[in-house]
Amino acid sequence: xxxxxxxxxxxxxxxxxxxxxxxxxxxxxxxxxxxxxxxxxxxxxxxxxxxxxxxxxxxxxxxxxxxxxxxxxxxxxxxxxxxxxxxxxxxxxxxxxxxxxxxxxxxxxxxxxxxxxxxxxxxxxxxxxxxxxxxxxxxxxxxxxxxxxxxxxxxxxxxxxxxxxxxxxxxxxxxxxxxxxxxxxxxxxxxxxxxxxxxxxxxxxxxxxxxxxxxxxxxxxxxxxxxxxxxxxxxxxxxxxxxxxxxxxxxxxxxxxxxxxxxx
Numbered sequence: 708x709x710x711x712x713x714x715x716x717x718x719x720x721x722x723x724x725x726x727x728x729x730x731x732x733x734x735x736x737x738x739x740x741x742x743x744x745x746x747x748x749x750x751x752x753x754x755x756x757x758x759x760x761x762x763x764x765x766x767x768x769x770x771x772x773x774x775x776x777x778x779x780x781x782x783x784x785x786x787x788x789x790x791x792x793x794x795x796x797x798x799x800x801x802x803x804x805x806x807x808x809x810x811x812x813x814x815x816x817x818x819x820x821x822x823x824x825x826x827x828x829x830x831x832x833x834x835x836x837x838x839x840x841x842x843x844x845x846x847x848x849x850x851x852x853x854x855x856x857x858x859x860x861x862x863x864x865x866x867x868x869x870x871x872x873x874x875x876x877x878x879x880x881x882x883x884x885x886x887x888x889x890x891x892x893x894x895x896x897x898x899x900x901x902x903x904x905x906x907x908x909x910x911x912x913x914x915x916x917x918x919x920x921x922x923x924x925x926x927x928x929x930x931x932x933x934x935x936x937x938x939x940x941x942x943x944x945x946x947x948x949x950x951x952x953x954x955x956x957x958x959x960x961x962x963x964x965x966x967x968x969x970x971x
């Protein structure tokens with residue numbers, strides 16, 4: 708009896724051992740799957756954290772030293788490092804090759820690290836104009852003269868009395884209106900061609916005192932030109948005043964005034 712019970716007990720223990728050995732692989736497999744799931748979850752969390760992390764931002768002084776393609780330019784910093792930078796649609800043409808301060812986000816594309824422009828500080832370059840050095844030569848002493856304090860006598864001349872109230876008129880020969888028809892109307896420039904004794908009438912402007920209270924030079928104007936000196940015969944007209952002069956041509960080419968009417 709006891710021999711039978713002992714045998715039964717041994718058989719039971721053997722069955723339990725076999726059952727335990729059969730269950731062990733299943734437990735190991737489940738544990739491996741749980742570990743794999745944990746690793747995947749951790750990887751997903753790391754990936755999500757990387758995506759939510761703000762991109763790195765840097766600021767450095769660079770200058771454009773080349774063009775890669777499109778909006779990507781090669782820039783070189785102060786230490787000589789060549790970097791790739793996205794300078795936008797017009798940035799490359801605007802910034803040219805003059806150094807500037809670049810603030811950019813560090814990113815990546817299919818070719819590697821690239822700086823994406825956020826802000827630039829750029830100052831237009833001042834052009835340097837090189838002047839040709841002056842040639843050294845002998846010192847030349849400049850001759851100067853003291854200016855003479857000269858003004859035409861007409862500036863201080865008192866006005867003579869006009870024979871008319873509304874305009875300057877000096878009728879030194881008491882000519883009537885009928886007498887004026889006997890005077891030949893000529894241009895100032897043509898008076899030199901007239902013979903002595905010819906009575907002429909011309910329009911001109913007083914421009915200079917030749918001899919105080921006696922002779923004034925008249926100009927024919929910018930169109931017809933010419934000058935003639937007039938013996939004033941005690942008449943007077945301010946410089947610049949345009950007048951009609953009636954007189955007789957003298958042997959020396961001057962005109963002896965007989966009447967003067969100012970022209971407005």
